[in-house]
Amino acid sequence: MRLPRRRLAVYCVAFLFAIVMNFAVPRLMPGSPVDSMIAQLGPRATPAAIEAIKARFGAIEQPMWQQFVDYIVGLAHFDLGVSVKYYPQTVLEVLGRSAGWTAFLVVTAIVFSLSIGVSLGALAAWRRGGRFDSFVSPFSVVMIAVPPVIIALATLFIFGVTLRLLPVGYAYDPSLDPGFNFTYFGSVFLHAIMPVLTLSPYLIGEFQTTMRSSMISVLGEDYVTMGRAKGLSESAVMFGYAARNAMLPVLTNLALMLGAVFGGSIVTEIVFNYPGLGLTLYTASVARDYPVIQGQLLLMTMATLGANLLVDILYGVVDPRIREGRA
Amino acid sequence: MPAVEEMRSRPIVTGTGNIISRVSARVFGGVMAASFAMLAAGQAQAESVLTMHIEEQTSWVQNFNPFDLGGRRQSTMDFVYEPLVIFNDYDSGKPVWRLATGYKFADDLKSITYTLRDGVKWSDGKPLTSADMKFTLELMLKNPAVDIVGVGESVASVEAVSPTEVKINLKGVDTHFPESLADFPVVPEHIWKDVADPLAFKNEKPVGSGPMTEIRRFTPQVYEQCRNPNYWDAATLKVDCLKLPQIAGNDQMLALLPEGGLDWFGSFLPQIDKTYVGLDPEHNAYWQPPAETVSFQMNLKSANAGNAEAFNDMTFRRAFSLAMDRVSMVDIAGFGYPVVNAHASGLPPRFDSWRNKAAEGAQDEWLAYDIDRANKLLDDAGYKKDGEGFRTTPSGKPITFPIIVPNGWTDWIDAVQIATEGLRKIGINASVATPEYEQWQKQILDGSFEAVMNSRADGPTPFRGYFQSLSTAFGGRITSAPSRYSNPELDKVFDAYRRATTDEDRKKLFDQVQLIVADNLPVVPVFNGPTWYQFSTKRFTGWVSKEEPAMNPEDHDNNRMRLMHLLRLKPAE
Numbered sequence: 001m002r003l004p005r006r007r008l009a010v011y012c013v014a015f016l017f018a019i020v021m022n023f024a025v026p027r028l029m030p031g032s033p034v035d036s037m038i039a040q041l042g043p044r045a046t047p048a049a050i051e052a053i054k055a056r057f058g059a060i061e062q063p064m065w066q067q068f069v070d071y072i073v074g075l076a077h078f079d080l081g082v083s084v085k086y087y088p089q090t091v092l093e094v095l096g097r098s099a100g101w102t103a104f105l106v107v108t109a110i111v112f113s114l115s116i117g118v119s120l121g122a123l124a125a126w127r128r129g130g131r132f133d134s135f136v137s138p139f140s141v142v143m144i145a146v147p148p149v150i151i152a153l154a155t156l157f158i159f160g161v162t163l164r165l166l167p168v169g170y171a172y173d174p175s176l177d178p179g180f181n182f183t184y185f186g187s188v189f190l191h192a193i194m195p196v197l198t199l200s201p202y203l204i205g206e207f208q209t210t211m212r213s214s215m216i217s218v219l220g221e222d223y224v225t226m227g228r229a230k231g232l233s234e235s236a237v238m239f240g241y242a243a244r245n246a247m248l249p250v251l252t253n254l255a256l257m258l259g260a261v262f263g264g265s266i267v268t269e270i271v272f273n274y275p276g277l278g279l280t281l282y283t284a285s286v287a288r289d290y291p292v293i294q295g296q297l298l299l300m301t302m303a304t305l306g307a308n309l310l311v312d313i314l315y316g317v318v319d320p321r322i323r324e325g326r327a
Numbered sequence: 328m329p330a331v332e333e334m335r336s337r338p339i340v341t342g343t344g345n346i347i348s349r350v351s352a353r354v355f356g357g358v359m360a361a362s363f364a365m366l367a368a369g370q371a372q373a374e375s376v377l378t379m380h381i382e383e384q385t386s387w388v389q390n391f392n393p394f395d396l397g398g399r400r401q402s403t404m405d406f407v408y409e410p411l412v413i414f415n416d417y418d419s420g421k422p423v424w425r426l427a428t429g430y431k432f433a434d435d436l437k438s439i440t441y442t443l444r445d446g447v448k449w450s451d452g453k454p455l456t457s458a459d460m461k462f463t464l465e466l467m468l469k470n471p472a473v474d475i476v477g478v479g480e481s482v483a484s485v486e487a488v489s490p491t492e493v494k495i496n497l498k499g500v501d502t503h504f505p506e507s508l509a510d511f512p513v514v515p516e517h518i519w520k521d522v523a524d525p526l527a528f529k530n531e532k533p534v535g536s537g538p539m540t541e542i543r544r545f546t547p548q549v550y551e552q553c554r555n556p557n558y559w560d561a562a563t564l565k566v567d568c569l570k571l572p573q574i575a576g577n578d579q580m581l582a583l584l585p586e587g588g589l590d591w592f593g594s595f596l597p598q599i600d601k602t603y604v605g606l607d608p609e610h611n612a613y614w615q616p617p618a619e620t621v622s623f624q625m626n627l628k629s630a631n632a633g634n635a636e637a638f639n640d641m642t643f644r645r646a647f648s649l650a651m652d653r654v655s656m657v658d659i660a661g662f663g664y665p666v667v668n669a670h671a672s673g674l675p676p677r678f679d680s681w682r683n684k685a686a687e688g689a690q691d692e693w694l695a696y697d698i699d700r701a702n703k704l705l706d707d708a709g710y711k712k713d714g715e716g717f718r719t720t721p722s723g724k725p726i727t728f729p730i731i732v733p734n735g736w737t738d739w740i741d742a743v744q745i746a747t748e749g750l751r752k753i754g755i756n757a758s759v760a761t762p763e764y765e766q767w768q769k770q771i772l773d774g775s776f777e778a779v780m781n782s783r784a785d786g787p788t789p790f791r792g793y794f795q796s797l798s799t800a801f802g803g804r805i806t807s808a809p810s811r812y813s814n815p816e817l818d819k820v821f822d823a824y825r826r827a828t829t830d831e832d833r834k835k836l837f838d839q840v841q842l843i844v845a846d847n848l849p850v851v852p853v854f855n856g857p858t859w860y861q862f863s864t865k866r867f868t869g870w871v872s873k874e875e876p877a878m879n880p881e882d883h884d885n886n887r888m889r890l891m892h893l894l895r896l897k898p899a900e
Contacts, residue, residue: 049474
């Protein structure tokens with residue numbers, strides 16, 4: 001499976017752009033990591049101690065171009081530097097312990113929402129204008145519009161605090177040690193319910209809306225009419241003929257939405273004290289921990305670009321018309 | 328945290344507390360709650376585990392390096408590294424001897440000799456001797472980055488006179504020196520001599536002298552710190568392990584409280600009688616006695632000519648003070664937790680035994696809330712109003728300033744809001760600015776701010792707070808001294824205090840300090856913030872309380888007496 005050269009070039013340019021932005025953006029924020037280190041020393045920090053700390057993190061006060069060169073050289077060696085907030089841990093260690101949890105949350109939420117959103121969209125389109133459609137479709141728009149923070153706080157309050165049905169924080173019960181056993185996985189599952197449910201409404205709404213409109217146009221195609229004419233059952237036509245083909249725009253949409261999902265996961269993780277990348281990014285931003293912020297943004301950029309690439313490739317698999325040479 | 332961690336009178340952080348430490352609990356999945364509760368009960372019989380919350384973090388990092396103030400777990404001091412001596416500020420600053428059993432100044436006051444307790448062992452069984460203390464002091468002298476108590480400024484050299492005696496030669500006369508060693512950790516030479524970079528060392532498996540040195544379990548979500556097998560005071564210690572669940576902020580704390588897993592914590596809880604005590608009135612309790620004095624401090628060296636002229640005029644400062652609605656600050660902004668400080672000397676209530684009544688007469692008149700009087704004061708002094716109704720200085724320069732307060736410190740922000748409303752009522756163009764904590768601190772240190780609401784870091788006696796915030800030497804060098812006040816008369820008294828050798832002399836000199844401060848009103852005191860202390864008697868007894876105010880009850884890293892508090896606790900029958 002080969003991609004058109006032009007698409008590859010676009011990915012390269014996007015990647016380079018991301019690298020540069022990644023360097024620039026944290027430095028545009030007010031404050032510096034050295035200030036934040038000194039702040040941690042508290043009100044009794046003596047000038048000598050402050051000078052010593054400054055010297056230790058001196059690299060940060062080097063001229064911009066020097067910082068940029070160091071940054072690029074570091075990247076080439078997969079060396080993202082040392083965290084300021086979690087000094088002396090490296091950025092890779094900091095990101096390593098949280099990346100898995102976010103990936104778990106995001107993938108679970110996507111799979112969950114995809115199955116629900118696509119089914120709802122297909123059904124709504126099938127009986128377009130019916131009672132089901134006129135309820136579900138406007139509701140999807142509402143779900144897209146409600147910010148994740150509201151859903152997160154509402155679920156936390158209702159299910160966590162008031163009813164006390166679900167745990168209000170952590171990725172698993174802190175008294176457990178991670179292990180390959182039912183108790184541990186059960187705990188992970190239980191702790192993921194509220195975060196996943198918080199991330200999902202937006203996704204479900206998006207998938208439902210996209211699927212519905214795409215399905216409606218597919219339903220007008222000749223092959224659907226033919227499927228019906230052959231006397232196939234409703235569900236066979238709906239899922240086997242129409243929905244399969246209508247899925248393509250949903251896939252494109254999925255790739256585009258990945259950024260938004262990461263954004264949503266920041267809020268969700270903060271509210272539910274979930275130890276993922278979002279919480280790490282937030283903590284790092286507050287502490288002006290440039291190395292971690294950079295590493296984090298880079299990781300997210302690569303994840304988004306990677307997902308797009310994957311969708312591009314998948315597209316070729318799903319839709320033969322896209323394949324090079326026939327386009 | 329943030330972060331940023333030893334602000335003694337830190338404010339309430341309701342949002343996402345990057346700065347501070349507070350709160351804790353263990354969380355159970357609802358479905359599993361029952362089974363785990365049973366498990367926990369079974370465990371309690373075997374050993375007594377005290378669940379605490381000391382600091383807000385989004386993930387635990389295994390770091391017990393006492394010299395890394397920002398990165399160390401805040402259970403490092405006291406629990407892993409026992410102090411030499413603790414001065415109990417709730418008991419007139421009397422010493423509680425720990426690793427040291429005494430100290431003595433030489434007759435010329437140029438050196439001090441500490442006597443160490445005989446037979447103390449490190450947690451790995453090796454003896455703790457004067458060599459370890461000498462090594463630690465020299466480590467700090469050699470590496471300013473790990474000099475967390477400022478010995479570089481006061482200590483000339485160190486000698487180990489005998490295995491239990493350490494002689495410290497001072498750079499100048501300072502009878503106040505032992506207090507400055509309050510936060511000093513002695514580390515074992517046999518471990519640390521091989522550490523190449525003492526600031527970067529994470530000290531994951533610490534060898535210490537305190538009661539809780541063994542790190543039994545450490546995950547990003549919880550860690551357990553257990554009994555030192557060689558603890559010298561083991562007979563007093565009735566708690567086997569400390570358990571510290573990770574909690575990132577006050578919001579989470581509130582959500583976790585119904586689980587009832589916490590024994591000792593210090594969090595801001597709005598409506599505490601309902602949100603905490605009400606959950607289990609039989610066991611849940613709190614005591615939040617007033618702590619440091621919070622004051623408005625003006626930058627007397629402001630680059631803005633109009634502001635500088637006003638700030639340096641005592642009449643202006645008095646009018647400023649008269650415009651402060653202290654009761655609203657306490658009741659509305661502080662949820663009723665702080666107490667009003669209406670003394671021009673600003674003396675915190677817990678130092679009552681030091682109080683000089685002579686400094687609390689006519690001077691305190693300026694600490695009432697009286698808008699009319701403030702207006703009259705300014706009118707009479709020639710602060711005329713311009714076209715927009717804002718006053719200018721007597722020489723006609725505009726006065727306009729923001730009062731800075733760190734972003735997220737919601738109760739403080741509200742208090743400053745109340746202050747600016749009062750100031751605007753007397754025609755002063757003041758506003759609120761909320762930079763990030765780091766920026767706030769930077770502006771104080773580089774002198775680019777105009778006015779700030781701030782507290783000072785008190786020591787076991789009131790002297791340190793006054794000395795560090797109002798002496799010429801400290802002005803602008805630490806965040807506790809933003810106003811850059813300079814008064815030769817006061818400096819002279821401070822100097823005499825540092826040479827004083829008897830408590831009687833100190834008391835007399837401190838009377839003078841209060842008098843000078845009250846007469847000049849260099850800063851405008853408003854209230855004393857609360858100490859944060861909540862506890863549960865379900866699993867442990869022996870808690871310090873209002874009925875038995877033996878010591879500062881807080882479990883945060885700024886309170887050395889928390890060690891003695893831990894040693895008071897016993898598992899409930």
